[in-house]
Amino acid sequence: MGLQNCTVAVVGATGAVGREALGILEQRGVPAARVRCFASARSAGVTLPYAGSSVRVSEIGEGVWKGVDVAVFCATSGVSKQFGPGAVRAGTWVVDNSSAFRMDPATPLVVPEVNPEALRDREGPALIANPNCSTIIMLMGLNPLRVRFGVEGVVVSTYQAVSGAGAAAMDELSRLAADALAGRAGEPKVFIEPCAFNVFSHNSAVDPANGLNVEESKLIHETHKIWNDRNVRITPTCIRVPVYRAHSESCAVTLRNPASETEVRAAFDGAPGVSIIDDRAGNVFPTPLKAAGGDDVLIGRIRPDPAHTLDDSGRSRHWCLWICGDQLRKGAAQNAIQIAEMVWRN
Amino acid sequence: MGLQNCTVAVVGATGAVGREALGILEQRGVPAARVRCFASARSAGVTLPYAGSSVRVSEIGEGVWKGVDVAVFCATSGVSKQFGPGAVRAGTWVVDNSSAFRMDPATPLVVPEVNPEALRDREGPALIANPNCSTIIMLMGLNPLRVRFGVEGVVVSTYQAVSGAGAAAMDELSRLAADALAGRAGEPKVFIEPCAFNVFSHNSAVDPANGLNVEESKLIHETHKIWNDRNVRITPTCIRVPVYRAHSESCAVTLRNPASETEVRAAFDGAPGVSIIDDRAGNVFPTPLKAAGGDDVLIGRIRPDPAHTLDDSGRSRHWCLWICGDQLRKGAAQNAIQIAEMVWRN
Numbered sequence: 001m002g003l004q005n006c007t008v009a010v011v012g013a014t015g016a017v018g019r020e021a022l023g024i025l026e027q028r029g030v031p032a033a034r035v036r037c038f039a040s041a042r043s044a045g046v047t048l049p050y051a052g053s054s055v056r057v058s059e060i061g062e063g064v065w066k067g068v069d070v071a072v073f074c075a076t077s078g079v080s081k082q083f084g085p086g087a088v089r090a091g092t093w094v095v096d097n098s099s100a101f102r103m104d105p106a107t108p109l110v111v112p113e114v115n116p117e118a119l120r121d122r123e124g125p126a127l128i129a130n131p132n133c134s135t136i137i138m139l140m141g142l143n144p145l146r147v148r149f150g151v152e153g154v155v156v157s158t159y160q161a162v163s164g165a166g167a168a169a170m171d172e173l174s175r176l177a178a179d180a181l182a183g184r185a186g187e188p189k190v191f192i193e194p195c196a197f198n199v200f201s202h203n204s205a206v207d208p209a210n211g212l213n214v215e216e217s218k219l220i221h222e223t224h225k226i227w228n229d230r231n232v233r234i235t236p237t238c239i240r241v242p243v244y245r246a247h248s249e250s251c252a253v254t255l256r257n258p259a260s261e262t263e264v265r266a267a268f269d270g271a272p273g274v275s276i277i278d279d280r281a282g283n284v285f286p287t288p289l290k291a292a293g294g295d296d297v298l299i300g301r302i303r304p305d306p307a308h309t310l311d312d313s314g315r316s317r318h319w320c321l322w323i324c325g326d327q328l329r330k331g332a333a334q335n336a337i338q339i340a341e342m343v344w345r346n
Numbered sequence: 347m348g349l350q351n352c353t354v355a356v357v358g359a360t361g362a363v364g365r366e367a368l369g370i371l372e373q374r375g376v377p378a379a380r381v382r383c384f385a386s387a388r389s390a391g392v393t394l395p396y397a398g399s400s401v402r403v404s405e406i407g408e409g410v411w412k413g414v415d416v417a418v419f420c421a422t423s424g425v426s427k428q429f430g431p432g433a434v435r436a437g438t439w440v441v442d443n444s445s446a447f448r449m450d451p452a453t454p455l456v457v458p459e460v461n462p463e464a465l466r467d468r469e470g471p472a473l474i475a476n477p478n479c480s481t482i483i484m485l486m487g488l489n490p491l492r493v494r495f496g497v498e499g500v501v502v503s504t505y506q507a508v509s510g511a512g513a514a515a516m517d518e519l520s521r522l523a524a525d526a527l528a529g530r531a532g533e534p535k536v537f538i539e540p541c542a543f544n545v546f547s548h549n550s551a552v553d554p555a556n557g558l559n560v561e562e563s564k565l566i567h568e569t570h571k572i573w574n575d576r577n578v579r580i581t582p583t584c585i586r587v588p589v590y591r592a593h594s595e596s597c598a599v600t601l602r603n604p605a606s607e608t609e610v611r612a613a614f615d616g617a618p619g620v621s622i623i624d625d626r627a628g629n630v631f632p633t634p635l636k637a638a639g640g641d642d643v644l645i646g647r648i649r650p651d652p653a654h655t656l657d658d659s660g661r662s663r664h665w666c667l668w669i670c671g672d673q674l675r676k677g678a679a680q681n682a683i684q685i686a687e688m689v690w691r692n
Contacts, residue, residue, distance in 0.1 A: 233653035243543055
C-alpha cells in the first residue's frame with residue numbers, strides 16, 4: 001500500500017531535497033492532483049514539472065493544511081519550528097527533514113529499516129523526524145551487523161558530498177571547478193574553503209569545548225537515539241569532498257560478539273535497502289557516483305581489521321567496511337517518504 | 347651543510363616526483379652543473395628548465411654513475427631494481443622513492459624527522475629507501491605523540507590525491523572534470539573508476555585473502571619498520587579523492603599513556619616539519635590545498651575521542667586528528683632529498 005491515495009505536501013519544494021522528494025513521489029505513482037508544493041514567498045508562483053504535468057508552488061502559511069494528509073518538510077529548522085506543530089494540530093502528519101525536533105524525546109527519529117518499532121502503534125497525526133544524512137547512511141550499513149552480533153563502537157570518517165549544503169553548494173562546486181580548470185582563483189561563497197579539488201572539515205560549527213563539529217555530534221546522538229543505546233562508542237570525523245550528491249563513510253566497527261567473514265557477509269543477505277559491491281579481484285567497490293540516484297546504500301571493502309588477529313575459529317570482533325549512499329535520496333527525501341508511507345499505512 | 351657541493355642525479359626526472367625533486371634541488375641552491383637527469387630512452391634528449399638554465403635528460407644506463415655522489419630514484423620499482431644496486435657498487439648513494447627495497451631488512455627506511463637513527467654511523471655508499479607517501483604523512487603527524495606518550499594504535503582513513511598515480515593521473519582528473527562539467531561522460535584510463543567528482547577505494551591491488559589493498563599494507567608494514575615496533579595496531583582504509591597533489595588523513599589514535607589536551611598540543615611545539623592549523627571558532631583547519639606546495643605537514647582538528655571519557659585529571663589515551671601533506675613533496679621528493687642531505691653530511 002503506497003501513497004497513491006494520500007495528499008502529500010512538500011515544504012521547501014524548490015530546494016535540492018524538495019525537488020528530490022517530488023521525483024520520488026512521482027516514481028511512487030502519486031498523481032499531480034494529490035501533490036501540494038510550498039515554499040517561501042520568494043519561490044511562490046514557481047511551477048515545477050511533475051509526472052508529465054506540473055505543480056504550482058504556493059507560499060507556506062498556517063492555513064494551508066486543509067486536506068493535506070502528510071507534509072514532508074524539506075526546508076530549514078526555522079520553517080519546521082514555525083509551521084510543523086501547527087500542521088500537526090491541523091490534522092496533518094509531518095515528516096521533518098530538519099534537525100529541529102530530532103533530539104526531542106517525544107519525537108520519533110526513524111530509519112524505517114533500522115527502528116520501525118519507533119512508529120508502531122503510534123497515534124497520529126504527529127511529527128516524525130528524519131535523521132541526518134550521514135547518520136542514516138552509516139546505520140544502513142551497520143544495522144545488519146548490530147542485529148546479528150551487536151555493535152560496541154565504530155570509528156567513522158566521512159567523505160560527504162556538497163549537496164548536504166543545498167543546491168547553491170552544488171552550483172559552487174561546478175563554478176569553482178570550472179574556475180580552477182581555467183586557471184582562475186574562484187571565490188568560495190557557500191563554504192569558507194574552496195570545495196573544488198580540495199577536501200575540508202565539515203562546515204558546521206565546531207564546539208569550542210570538545211572540538212566536535214555539529215555534524216559529528218549528530219552522528220553520535222542520533223545513533224544513540226535510533227539504536228536506543230547510549231553506550232555505543234562513536235568516534236566521528238566529518239569531512240566534505242568534491243562530490244555532488246552521495247556520501248561515503250569509512251567505518252571500523254567493533255562488534256559485541258565475534259563473527260567470521262562468512263557470518264559478517266551473511267548478515268547483509270536479504271537486509272532491506274542495501275547492496276553489496278565487493279569485488280577484490282577486480283578492485284570494484286562502492287563509489288558515490290554508483291550510489292547517486294539509486295535507492296540502495298552500497299556496501300563493500302568488507303574485511304577483518306588487520307590490527308586484530310582472528311581467533312581460533314576464524315572470528316573477530318573488529319571489522320572494516322566502506323559505505324556509499326545518495327545524500328539527497330536515502331540520506332534525506334527517500335527516507336522521509338518511506339516514513340510517510342509507514343505513517344499513512346498506520 | 348647542504349647539497350651545494352654534491353653532484354645529484356634524478357632518475358625519472360620527467361615524472362611528477364622527478365620534476366618536484368628538481369624544483370627542490372633548485373630551492374636548495376644546487377647549481378645546474380651539479381645536477382644530472384636520467385630517464386628512459388623515450389624521454390632522453392628532453393631539456394628541463396632548471397634555475398634559470400636547463401638540464402638535458404640522458405638515458406638511464408649502467409655506466410652513468412661516474413662523478414655522481416647521490417642518485418634520487420623517482421621512477422618505477424623495476425628501474426630501481428635494475429639500476430639501484432649497480433649505482434651503489436659504482437660508489438653512488440641511492441635514495442629510492444620506489445617500494446622495491448623498502449621492506450628489505452638490510453635497507454634503511456627513513457623519515458628524517460622520525461627515525462634518523464636508522465642512518466646514524468651507516469657506512470656508504472648504500473641504498474636508502476624512501477617510505478610511501480601516506481606513511482610519511484601519517485608518521486609526521488603521529489610521531490610527536492609517540493615520542494611523548496607512546497602510540498598503541500591508530501585507525502586511519504586516507505583522502506589521497508591522484509598525484510600518487512603520477513602526472514597522467516593528474517591530467518586525467520582535469521580531463522574528466524572538464525568532461526563532467528560539459529555534461530560529457532569521459533572515459534577513465536589511469537584509474538578504473540572516474541576520478542572527477544567521485545571518491546574510490548585506492549587503485550592498488552587488493553589481497554584476495556585479507557581484503558587489504560597494497561597501499562593499506564604499506565601503511566602497516568612501513569610504520570612497523572620505521573617505528574621499529576611490530577605491536578602498533580594500524581587499521582587503514584585508503585581512498586582516492588579528486589585532489590591534485592596533497593594527501594589528507596583522518597586519524598583516531600590510541601596512546602600508551604594518557605595525556606591532557608594541553609599536553610597533546612604541547613607535543614607538537616617545536617616538532618620539525620609540522621605546522622598546526624586548528625581554529626575551532628573560525629572552522630579553519632588543514633586542507634590539501636593549504637598543504638600543496640609547502641614543506642610542512644599540517645595538523646588540526648586535535649580533539650579527544652568523544653567515545654572515551656576523560657579521566658579525573660582531564661587525560662585520555664584516545665585522540666583524533668586530521669593531517670594534510672603534499673604527496674609529491676614531503677610524501678616523496680622532499681623526504682628523499684632530506685635523506686640525500688643526511689647521507690651526504692655523513
